[in-house]
Amino acid sequence: MTGFSGSGESSAKSSTESSGGGSATDTDPGLSPLLEVRGLHVRFATRGGPVEAVRGVDFALYPGRCLAIVGESGSGKSVTSRALVGLAGARSEVRADRLSLDGTDLAALTDRQWERVRGGRIGLVLQDALQSLDPIRPVGAEIAEALRNHRIVDRADVPRRVVELLAGARVPEPDQRARQYPHELSGGLRQRALIASAVAAEPDVLIADEPTTALDVTVQARILDLLAARKADGTAMLLISHDLSVVARLADRVAVMFGGKFVEEGDVADLLHAPGHPYTRELLAAVPALHAKGTRLAVTAPGRAAVGPGDRAGCVFAARCPLATDQCRSTDPPVVHLGAGHTVRCWHSDEAWPAPAARTQRERGILAGAGTEAGAGAGAETGAETGAGVGARAGVGAGAGAGAEVRDAPVIEVDRVSKSFRRPDRTRRQVVRDVSFTLAAGETLGLVGESGAGKTTVAQIVLGLLEPDEGAVRLLGRDWSGRRESARRPLRDKIQLVPQDPMAAFDPRYTVERVVGEALGAPGGRSARRERPRIRELLRLVGLDDGVLGRHPYQLSGGQRQRVAIARALAPEPAVLVCDEPVSALDVSVQAQILDLFADVQDRLGVAMLFISHDLGVIHHVCDRVLVMRDAEVVEAGPVREVFGAPREPYTKELIAALPLTD
Amino acid sequence: ACGSSGSPASAAPAAGGTLTYGSDQLPDCLDPAVSPEDITGIVDREVFDSLVSESHDGTFHPWLASSWSVDPAGTVYTFHLRTDVKFQDGAALDAAAVKASLDHVVAPATASQYAASLLGPYTGTKVVDPATVQITLSAPFEPLLQALSTPYLGIQSPAGLQAGKTQLCTHPVGSGPFSFVSWTKPTSLELKNNPAYNWAPADAAHQGAAYLAGITIQFNTENASRFGSLTSGQSQVIEDVPPVDIKTLKAQSGLGLLTEQRPGAVYTIGLNTAKGPLADPKVRTALMRSVDFDQLIQSIYFGQYARAWSMLSPTTPDYDATLAKSWPPDQALGNQLLDQAGWTAHDAAGYRTKDGQELTLRWPAASPRQDRAALAQGIQAEAKAVGINVQYVNEDQGAYIQDLIGGKLDLVDTSFVRDEPDILRHFFASDQTILKGGANEFGLHDPQLDQWLNGAAAGSDAAQRKQSYLAAQQYIIKNALAIPVYVPTTLVGYQTKVHGLALDADGSLLFHGAWIAK
Amino acid sequence: MSAASADGAGPATGAVPRRRLPVRIRPARPAALAAGLVLALILLAAIWPGLFTGRPPNAVDPPAALQGPGAAHLFGTDELGRDEFSRVVHGTRVSLGVGLGATALALALGSAAGVVAATAGRVVDEAVMRVCDILLSFPGLLLALLVVAVLGPGTADATVAIGVSMAPGFAKLVRSQALVIRRSDYVRAAVTFGRRRSEIHLRHVAPNALAPLLVLATVTVGGAIVAGSSLSFLGLGPQPPSPDWGSMLADGQNYLAVSWAVAVFPGLAVTATVVSSTVVGAYLRRRFEGRGAGDGF
Amino acid sequence: MTGRAAAGWLLRRLALGAVVVLGAATVAFLAFHLATGDPVRVLLGAETPTPAQLAEVRTQLGYDRPVLVQYGSFLGHLVRGDLGYSYQTREPVSELIGDQLLPTVELAGSALILALAASVALAVATAGRRPVLRGVSSLLELVAISAPSFWVGVLLLTFFSFRLHLFPAVGSDNVDALVLPAVTLALGLVGTFTQVLRAGIERALAEPFVLSSRARGTGQTQVRRRHALPHALVPLIALSGWTVGALLSGSVVIETIFSRQGLGRVVATAVGGRDLPVITGVTVVSAAAFTLTSLLVDWLSRVVDPRLRENPA
Numbered sequence A: 001m002t003g004f005s006g007s008g009e010s011s012a013k014s015s016t017e018s019s020g021g022g023s024a025t026d027t028d029p030g031l032s033p034l035l036e037v038r039g040l041h042v043r044f045a046t047r048g049g050p051v052e053a054v055r056g057v058d059f060a061l062y063p064g065r066c067l068a069i070v071g072e073s074g075s076g077k078s079v080t081s082r083a084l085v086g087l088a089g090a091r092s093e094v095r096a097d098r099l100s101l102d103g104t105d106l107a108a109l110t111d112r113q114w115e116r117v118r119g120g121r122i123g124l125v126l127q128d129a130l131q132s133l134d135p136i137r138p139v140g141a142e143i144a145e146a147l148r149n150h151r152i153v154d155r156a157d158v159p160r161r162v163v164e165l166l167a168g169a170r171v172p173e174p175d176q177r178a179r180q181y182p183h184e185l186s187g188g189l190r191q192r193a194l195i196a197s198a199v200a201a202e203p204d205v206l207i208a209d210e211p212t213t214a215l216d217v218t219v220q221a222r223i224l225d226l227l228a229a230r231k232a233d234g235t236a237m238l239l240i241s242h243d244l245s246v247v248a249r250l251a252d253r254v255a256v257m258f259g260g261k262f263v264e265e266g267d268v269a270d271l272l273h274a275p276g277h278p279y280t281r282e283l284l285a286a287v288p289a290l291h292a293k294g295t296r297l298a299v300t301a302p303g304r305a306a307v308g309p310g311d312r313a314g315c316v317f318a319a320r321c322p323l324a325t326d327q328c329r330s331t332d333p334p335v336v337h338l339g340a341g342h343t344v345r346c347w348h349s350d351e352a353w354p355a356p357a358a359r360t361q362r363e364r365g366i367l368a369g370a371g372t373e374a375g376a377g378a379g380a381e382t383g384a385e386t387g388a389g390v391g392a393r394a395g396v397g398a399g400a401g402a403g404a405e406v407r408d409a410p411v412i413e414v415d416r417v418s419k420s421f422r423r424p425d426r427t428r429r430q431v432v433r434d435v436s437f438t439l440a441a442g443e444t445l446g447l448v449g450e451s452g453a454g455k456t457t458v459a460q461i462v463l464g465l466l467e468p469d470e471g472a473v474r475l476l477g478r479d480w481s482g483r484r485e486s487a488r489r490p491l492r493d494k495i496q497l498v499p500q501d502p503m504a505a506f507d508p509r510y511t512v513e514r515v516v517g518e519a520l521g522a523p524g525g526r527s528a529r530r531e532r533p534r535i536r537e538l539l540r541l542v543g544l545d546d547g548v549l550g551r552h553p554y555q556l557s558g559g560q561r562q563r564v565a566i567a568r569a570l571a572p573e574p575a576v577l578v579c580d581e582p583v584s585a586l587d588v589s590v591q592a593q594i595l596d597l598f599a600d601v602q603d604r605l606g607v608a609m610l611f612i613s614h615d616l617g618v619i620h621h622v623c624d625r626v627l628v629m630r631d632a633e634v635v636e637a638g639p640v641r642e643v644f645g646a647p648r649e650p651y652t653k654e655l656i657a658a659l660p661l662t663d
Numbered sequence B: 001a002c003g004s005s006g007s008p009a010s011a012a013p014a015a016g017g018t019l020t021y022g023s024d025q026l027p028d029c030l031d032p033a034v035s036p037e038d039i040t041g042i043v044d045r046e047v048f049d050s051l052v053s054e055s056h057d058g059t060f061h062p063w064l065a066s067s068w069s070v071d072p073a074g075t076v077y078t079f080h081l082r083t084d085v086k087f088q089d090g091a092a093l094d095a096a097a098v099k100a101s102l103d104h105v106v107a108p109a110t111a112s113q114y115a116a117s118l119l120g121p122y123t124g125t126k127v128v129d130p131a132t133v134q135i136t137l138s139a140p141f142e143p144l145l146q147a148l149s150t151p152y153l154g155i156q157s158p159a160g161l162q163a164g165k166t167q168l169c170t171h172p173v174g175s176g177p178f179s180f181v182s183w184t185k186p187t188s189l190e191l192k193n194n195p196a197y198n199w200a201p202a203d204a205a206h207q208g209a210a211y212l213a214g215i216t217i218q219f220n221t222e223n224a225s226r227f228g229s230l231t232s233g234q235s236q237v238i239e240d241v242p243p244v245d246i247k248t249l250k251a252q253s254g255l256g257l258l259t260e261q262r263p264g265a266v267y268t269i270g271l272n273t274a275k276g277p278l279a280d281p282k283v284r285t286a287l288m289r290s291v292d293f294d295q296l297i298q299s300i301y302f303g304q305y306a307r308a309w310s311m312l313s314p315t316t317p318d319y320d321a322t323l324a325k326s327w328p329p330d331q332a333l334g335n336q337l338l339d340q341a342g343w344t345a346h347d348a349a350g351y352r353t354k355d356g357q358e359l360t361l362r363w364p365a366a367s368p369r370q371d372r373a374a375l376a377q378g379i380q381a382e383a384k385a386v387g388i389n390v391q392y393v394n395e396d397q398g399a400y401i402q403d404l405i406g407g408k409l410d411l412v413d414t415s416f417v418r419d420e421p422d423i424l425r426h427f428f429a430s431d432q433t434i435l436k437g438g439a440n441e442f443g444l445h446d447p448q449l450d451q452w453l454n455g456a457a458a459g460s461d462a463a464q465r466k467q468s469y470l471a472a473q474q475y476i477i478k479n480a481l482a483i484p485v486y487v488p489t490t491l492v493g494y495q496t497k498v499h500g501l502a503l504d505a506d507g508s509l510l511f512h513g514a515w516i517a518k
Numbered sequence C: 001m002s003a004a005s006a007d008g009a010g011p012a013t014g015a016v017p018r019r020r021l022p023v024r025i026r027p028a029r030p031a032a033l034a035a036g037l038v039l040a041l042i043l044l045a046a047i048w049p050g051l052f053t054g055r056p057p058n059a060v061d062p063p064a065a066l067q068g069p070g071a072a073h074l075f076g077t078d079e080l081g082r083d084e085f086s087r088v089v090h091g092t093r094v095s096l097g098v099g100l101g102a103t104a105l106a107l108a109l110g111s112a113a114g115v116v117a118a119t120a121g122r123v124v125d126e127a128v129m130r131v132c133d134i135l136l137s138f139p140g141l142l143l144a145l146l147v148v149a150v151l152g153p154g155t156a157d158a159t160v161a162i163g164v165s166m167a168p169g170f171a172k173l174v175r176s177q178a179l180v181i182r183r184s185d186y187v188r189a190a191v192t193f194g195r196r197r198s199e200i201h202l203r204h205v206a207p208n209a210l211a212p213l214l215v216l217a218t219v220t221v222g223g224a225i226v227a228g229s230s231l232s233f234l235g236l237g238p239q240p241p242s243p244d245w246g247s248m249l250a251d252g253q254n255y256l257a258v259s260w261a262v263a264v265f266p267g268l269a270v271t272a273t274v275v276s277s278t279v280v281g282a283y284l285r286r287r288f289e290g291r292g293a294g295d296g297f
Numbered sequence D: 001m002t003g004r005a006a007a008g009w010l011l012r013r014l015a016l017g018a019v020v021v022l023g024a025a026t027v028a029f030l031a032f033h034l035a036t037g038d039p040v041r042v043l044l045g046a047e048t049p050t051p052a053q054l055a056e057v058r059t060q061l062g063y064d065r066p067v068l069v070q071y072g073s074f075l076g077h078l079v080r081g082d083l084g085y086s087y088q089t090r091e092p093v094s095e096l097i098g099d100q101l102l103p104t105v106e107l108a109g110s111a112l113i114l115a116l117a118a119s120v121a122l123a124v125a126t127a128g129r130r131p132v133l134r135g136v137s138s139l140l141e142l143v144a145i146s147a148p149s150f151w152v153g154v155l156l157l158t159f160f161s162f163r164l165h166l167f168p169a170v171g172s173d174n175v176d177a178l179v180l181p182a183v184t185l186a187l188g189l190v191g192t193f194t195q196v197l198r199a200g201i202e203r204a205l206a207e208p209f210v211l212s213s214r215a216r217g218t219g220q221t222q223v224r225r226r227h228a229l230p231h232a233l234v235p236l237i238a239l240s241g242w243t244v245g246a247l248l249s250g251s252v253v254i255e256t257i258f259s260r261q262g263l264g265r266v267v268a269t270a271v272g273g274r275d276l277p278v279i280t281g282v283t284v285v286s287a288a289a290f291t292l293t294s295l296l297v298d299w300l301s302r303v304v305d306p307r308l309r310e311n312p313a
């Protein structure tokens, strides 16, 4: 399955470039590299032709140091990491000029020898801790497996050692946990157990692929601490992440990957403060936590990393780059040294980068009629695809955006609502307790808290999809909770949902036209066609062109789908949008575009938003006020600036402290 | 035609060994007084002895009765019993035992399906002394001795008779050469040697206890697998070798075939003379003549079964050989007769109609054997050629009986093995309706036939009886009362290491003298 | 909406509707095309047998009985000299009729019961599902046999028997589909647009629950055909002289010693029909699943 | 899951099982009464009784009572294990079933073991590798699944028994006689099992935890054995209900072809002769067996897959 070819430095192909460029790997002259990779290529044979997932990557890992690879989804990070342990995948072809571990040529290993390297010399913590532990085996068995494979301790000592390792990974009550199954553990514990299994045989190299994704910020911080401890013990580490804040905490050096190549490499501080490559700059610009509310995040057009068939000439980022010239598109860019150990592959690394634009002052209260003009302005900034404009039809925002006096009238009043669910064992579990808040027109209220805190439940109550056990909800001054569905129906238009997973929220048989049409009260195929002009208008509002009208949701990208979902939510001209984790499934750059879109929509239409997220950075960027939930209760509430600037509750403090990159 | 297996030149009979016999029927009750089935007869023949024995030439010989006499009026039969006979349960055979046995046959509670009818105008049995028993009849009844020689009137142990209906059905106890051991429904039945046996019929080839230590009867209705069990050596003897396999059997060394045409009523299709289209003799004759039975039988039975021309089988006494080939197939005649009968129009499916009524004949069958179903389909196809729609429908036993009793059928197929022309009375005498246990399914009431058949049963003049039976056979064919189809034939396959197998007068297997060469 | 749980990869116990061939193939397009072609021929034979053979299936010719395959008789002849090829071709209609009829009946009965269970409240739901459980507690053929015992043997009766025995599987599937869909986000979304309950059922629940069902039905036909021919092999299906594959085989079994052809071709016909319909069904299912919908089966 | 919760689960399942068996019995009773034809006449078989006799038997058997009373007494007898008398053999049905159960279990058991062994070997050998072998294997499996067992049985019988004389054609006495029927019965299962297992193994092999295990230095074969196979067993266990049904249905046909003793043969004969008491009896017994199996299956699934313990039935 996995085949190596072309090992050895004699291969002329990429050596000129990498040695001539003086790869960043040379910057630790005091130490000899433990793992050395040069000219790594990985290609997959697929139905649609070969896919070049990794195209010539060079790096080295040193004991006690950490290299991070960042980059958007699909850029080839995971494939790179898997290639290092000889598990690139079925139908893959791996080529490397050099792939050596402590002087041994990995490319020449037999299957049996590989098995000794895996886990024994190189530990790999896979991307998805949820699924990287066998669900039908106790977690202890996985750790024991590593011990047995490498005969680390005597058979009889294995259970004891498993407990020690769990304890070492800071798992509380390790002897009990060892006997538990993955689904009985929280995400953080699972990740720790997984790390314990990866380091059980004490490998010299540890590769951690997105070790903190899908974890709550507080848990995330603890996992990073754990990895930092391994690093301090002298393990050479390769950290893979798309989250720059994580990287900043752990890594010494960063490589930015795009389209299967390292487009920029350097020491963490250098690279984050003085990014040289347009893509790195975009990446940094897209981090919401780094940018105040009211600034635009996205700089470039949406689109996935260009991992395509074959080695095309030209810069991999050219298609998305605002600075791209014909030269970029035709010729591979050279490696440019920006400073000590800071290199970038770009023709234009010296050119000025457009500063993140502050959006024009928020235009709440200004009549929606002005939309066309402002839309054109915004279009110029957002680039080609969104450029079609955030042009609102005159009427769309009218219901809500009716001037300053309306702004402060609450659209939603939530008064001491509580909700509990029956557990399978018939006890009740309090999911929401005594939650109260109001939401004014045009305002954005953030709802933040860790998983299971009850955020979605609050959203459902507000949407009138769940009845609170106690308390009441009022919508636009009228009773909303505690009424029959038929009585609620006339007001339904006024409150709409933007879901986390739009795919699941669309009828799989419907085309985009029908999806949006349904929200306009035209559910049939024919009636939707009659509404086509309005549907088009709505799609244009969210930056989609007519081409998507006839497509099915599964034929759209994640970002496009979320745009359709937003268009659909806007269709009935709501006064409130409830957004439940609307961007957490998206890549940073796509996330940035969607967040921009939300801001634009709110500017145009003046809708109020209840914005749910577990990502403080996103909340910080989007919201006016914030509610922090923990264990079913609101523990802190207030304007974003106050809560983030001076958190009062210990839990909030912990949350904010764990957020690495606030400015 | 005496059938017997093994070459006489072989070594002296060896005792011992269990013989496995594959039967193609599943018995449902082993009380001979209840069940009329062939397989019951075969099993019971080994378990029960009869008062007298009939040999192949039609003469009678002493068995349990050492001698007998008939009074001049032909209504009182006196039997002198052997005194040395013991039942398998240890009881001695005496006149009281014979009386108990016969009384059991006619008792209404027994609900005898066949045995009671064998006794004819029976009025009772009298114990004269322990060794003498008298059977009285209300009228002379010539077939009585033959009836008494069949296993269906075998003498049962008095203790056994006390045991009740279920026990009688499942645990037969008699005085025969083999005693019953066990019956694993529906697959097999075990018999074991009765070492005390020393009272074989006077005409038997072998006297004393049977050679075989036991017999295992495997019930195996699947033709192919039954035959397979013989070739693979799982069974030493099988009944009803599928005709298709006769060639294979003959070609294989170490296998032998015991074959004999069975006496009695041949496989016959009875016609509903009482109502429906077949009430018209022209239609009956048309059906009879329109089907080429020769070819069908030849191809379905691979030449192993002879074509029947009379209701009686050629091996039955008083068989009318002149009927042979007297009514050859003639579809032109069939068409002509049907036209004459008024069935002139044709419907869309090609069947004849009269007054808008299709010429449909209903022929139900209760889970028929495959060969008979095939035969029926052949008949169906040929009848269609002259425009008759024969509907051959598979029914369960209950529905079938209801159809039969209700007369909701036009055709019915039967055969009946018995070495007695009196079997014709069973089918055609007007008092032999099915409700009375007879086989006159359609309630035929023909004074002419009644006179012949009842007269022959009562008459003791052999020549006159013969005349009556010949006339009856001719009459049946002439009036198309039933269509004789083929002559059932015993086709017993055996491994040649089995010797001494014999067939009784009815063509049923006898194991008393059988032995297996070592 | 539940907190993180690993149910995504969880197995679906009991979700396997019984009485269909549990085939897990994912045929490629060429295989499906080939199977589709075979199936098309079979369908053509069922609709228009005269296209393939001019001989009547029931015409007997005793002297020509049990001939092997040859120029005169492509598949040979049976014990009555009937042309085996003609009988196999004409048998297509009977066997396919039983298979399709039973599936259609099961589909109708099952989806009616399933929709009722899913929509008519707890008590009805509970009742319908218990009845399904009860019927599912009979082994497939046994339930069909029970129905035949009640109705008596015959083509229509066998069809009904098989249809009834397959219906509970469909009912459960429809119900679970409907329930999943009812709890789905898109139905929730429809509620937020103020759609009425009845309208939601009509526009979202029903079509989405039924679509995978139709695909399932194509996979099920094969099982129904096998069940039908098993019944007729046992003598409980179409009655003679109707040329039916199962009963042809049952008859042919007796003549194996003379002619192998009588037992081979009807069995081949059943197998070819079932294989091709299964492949086509599996391909359709795969296409359907590929669209990201209905992974409920 | 706590012991108490487990006990509660078991109790609930048992209660549900009792409902199902009761329901099956009711269905059977209904079938009995819906069936056309007079049971008394069927019971009397070839006899041609007088109306008086009929009436007598009818009273004797209680068929003259109101249907509800009959239903009550039917259930009452059922609880005591009394299933009535066979029309055909006039034996108590419970005895008949008791006698015939063992050979069927023997046949079904050996077929099951055979099928499991063969399909595990096949699935492990072909899952995710050797595309040509895998293709051939899946085609053969499909044919094995699709070919009706009566046909396969007849072909095997012809070839191995009649032509080659390798195995006896009939009987249930010795191990030899079990080979062909068991193989016939197993063949259909092998196809299904292999496909299910292979799909399961392939699905499991694509899961991150397998990659994770490989990254720990676990070899190919070990990964298949330790991780993939147990996962593939879960759907196989879930299929047990189907399997039991297939085995029982299969034995009806196969016992007929091979003239074996057993429940299947009893059923086939009973249906042919519309021996409703027997059919009813077998129905109730098989419903009970089925219910027990599904209980066992659910329990087994919970053992194999701990995730299921979280969501009680």
Ligand SMILES: Nc1ncnc2c1ncn2[C@@H]1O[C@H](COP(=O)(O)OP(=O)(O)OP(=O)(O)O)[C@@H](O)[C@H]1O
Residues within 6 Å of the ligand: A044, A045, A046, A051, A053, A071, A072, A073, A074, A075, A076, A077, A078, A079, A080, A088, A089, A090, A127, A242, A307
């Ligand atoms: N087995 C495979 N067969 C074919 N293509 C593959 C395979 N594995 C990965 N790829 C492709 O290789 C590219 C890189 O994938 P990779 O998983 O390394 O991305 P990533 O950077 O880790 O993204 P993410 O952040 O989403 O994890 C993707 O385009 C992916 O589709």
Ligand SMILES: Nc1ncnc2c1ncn2[C@@H]1O[C@H](COP(=O)(O)OP(=O)(O)OP(=O)(O)O)[C@@H](O)[C@H]1O
Residues within 6 Å of the ligand: A421, A422, A431, A449, A450, A451, A452, A453, A454, A455, A456, A457, A458, A614, C001, C002, C003, C004
């Ligand atoms: N319908 C329900 N029945 C029972 N429990 C439920 C139900 N819905 C939610 N819960 C439970 O209530 C708790 C809170 O759920 P909720 O979905 O509101 O959390 P959340 O804050 O949105 O978490 P996440 O960030 O994971 O989405 C969870 O533990 C969940 O398991």
Ligand SMILES: [Mg+2]
Residues within 6 Å of the ligand: A077, A078, A079, A127, A209
């Ligand atoms: Mg990745």
Ligand SMILES: [Mg+2]
Residues within 6 Å of the ligand: A455, A456, A457
């Ligand atoms: Mg949530």
